[in-house]
Amino acid sequence: MEVFKSLIQVVNVLSAVVVIVLVLLQHGKGADMGAAFGSGSSGSLFGASGSANFLSRTTAISATIFFCSLFALVWVDSKPGANAGAGVMSGVVQTQPASGQEKTPAKPVQNDNQSSIPN
Template sequence: MEIFKSVIQVLNVLSALVVIVLVLLQHGKGADMGAAFGGGSAGSLFGATGSANFLSRATAVGATIFFCTLLALVKIDTNVVATSGGGVMSDVVKTAPATTSGQVPAVPVDQGKQNSIPD
């Protein structure tokens, strides 16, 4: 199981690097205007319009691989234990112990008169 997890981690890192490189290789929407006025980037390796389609599709494939490997790592690392009625904080929150007598302590009668303003 650890070998399988390691392979998925390597694929996850490689796909993240591929997505980063592909995003940095793509030109922005404003780069076409510079090419129209004599910029040298119009004649790229993939052609004027072919590079956008190739790079955007390769980025989509890389991102899909990245998210699939990420979800696989989460599924592998999550140890789900079936508990009845338990939530996220079920192990942390403890209930207060019940009082043994069940009686409420008596409040002095003249406590309310101490805070009153004299006439």
């Protein structure tokens, strides 16, 4: 089961990186304004329609893979009996002081100087 979980984690991380790269590769809607005035080329590597269709479809597919792998990780971790009785503090070791080193609270000291101060 741990190998399956590790494989899902690798797919999750890779799909997240692909989504990030694809989103950064896409150009915004304001970039088309420059192409309208002749500074951009109408033909591109992805054809006359540009890279919008290819990149948006690939982003949608990789985002779907990311969310499916995320749900698979949640499903693997939430199986009954996988973490029975495990809580947030399950890995913390609590130590107790040795029996000979117990400290008693200090008694408050009364100040005798207060009685000699005149009101």
